[in-house]
Amino acid sequence: MNVTAPRVAFPPNWRARAAWIALVLYIVYACSLLDFTWARFMVGLDNGARFIGRMLPPNFTRWEILVKGLTESIEIAILASVLGILLSLPIGLFAARNLMPLWVTWPSRILIALCRSFHPVIVAIVFVKALGFGAMSGIAALTVASIGFAGKLFAEAIEEISLKQVEAVRATGAPFMNVITYGVLPQVFGRFLGFSTYQLDSNLRNSTMVGIVGAGGIGGALFAAFQRFDYDFVCAMLLSIILLIFAGEVVANKVRAIFVERTRVDEE
């Protein structure tokens, strides 16, 4: 008989195991900090029931405030998306390391990283200080957020293109802008469209929130209603926001559908 040990096809990965164990230990430790007790849970259930009771039925009597807030939120979302995406196109291109030299990509990447580093609400606070209360600040804040998100995704999409196609267009003696519109853009258009509609969706949700810090939209009214314990009005606004997000989703799908015919084979 041969007594040598059987050959191992999958050697154990001790570092991965250690990482899993560390994660489990941390979760146990973090939970222990929460001061979670059964009594607290029961009180919470009771509070929750009373809260929901006061929300129903939703109160739509002050619908003017609601409609004004919603239209302002939509305005913030659309303007911030359009502005943010338009700015993201060149910034994303400049950040793409396969097309641009290092001295161009670095500043662009730093700009994108800065735009991404703060939550839109924090950026909104800064703009409210700078520009004053109102939709203007919300638009500025969400534009910054859009650049951080769309700019990064655009850059990554461009970095994944086939350079052979770019090389061929370059070999015809095409100027830089033509290389971009014929060699690069066709390869990324479908994905850019997807990112853009996703960004609109995200801005729509965020535009209902920046109002909490005074940057316009329905968030201001929502926050005020919370503070005055007008829970039935809160409920009316929450339902409207849900409707708005659904409507946004439908519009985004329609936009995609219009272009799907041209880019059907894109999603390999």
Add this chain to the structure above:
Amino acid sequence: MENAALSIRDLTKEYVRGKPVLRGISLDFAGSGFTAIIGPSGTGKSTLIRCINRLVEPTAGSVIFENQDIVALPRRALRLARRQIGMVFQEYNLVERLTVMENLLSGRLGYVAPWKAWLRRFPQSDIDDAFELLDVVGLAGFANQRADSLSGGQRQRVGIARAVMQRPRLLLADEPTSSLDPKTSVEIMTLLRDLGRAKKIPVIVNMHDVELAKRFADRVIGMSGGVVVYDGAPSGLNDTDLKSIYGGEDWLQ
């Protein structure tokens, strides 16, 4: 050579310092004719072709084309020179998500302003040329198909048509048939040779198929280890030459 259309002098390329891929190549090409460059993989054929239009930057030497040294040209002038040089690629390098027509017209991008190109507003003469070329390469009726829906042979026909759309003074082809079956390869070579003759421009083609080179070329250049080891008529190519190009001899049996 007097009045050479293209003169390569002492061309050297080192991707890694001290390890030249091309070791001082000097060649002259007349204003017409079909030249095949043969040699084993990794011997610098592709690098040589790409140094001509500077898709690869030469390390030293000169490439004289239309009375100017392409190696010394600044960016803008290089762009203008590239408009005169059509290039066909091994993997076709079509813009996959554009239509056949858009791919053909991209051969004119060196002449069309960016906003007009963006709006697809090409001169009617270019569009007429494109339709005519589609007939020539046997793709009539394919104008509005997307490039990624074509077969390999069809793609290479589009690749050739795109290069010819430039109305080039020189046509380069980098292993244009290496990804194709033997029958399609012959058709593509025939197309390259016939178009070169019709437009009265020199055609320089890299290949590693010796038989195909002998069948189509007016002149064969054999490369090995970054230098030219054979340069002459295809009929003069004997086993000794092939041995010096590819090394060994067992494969010749």
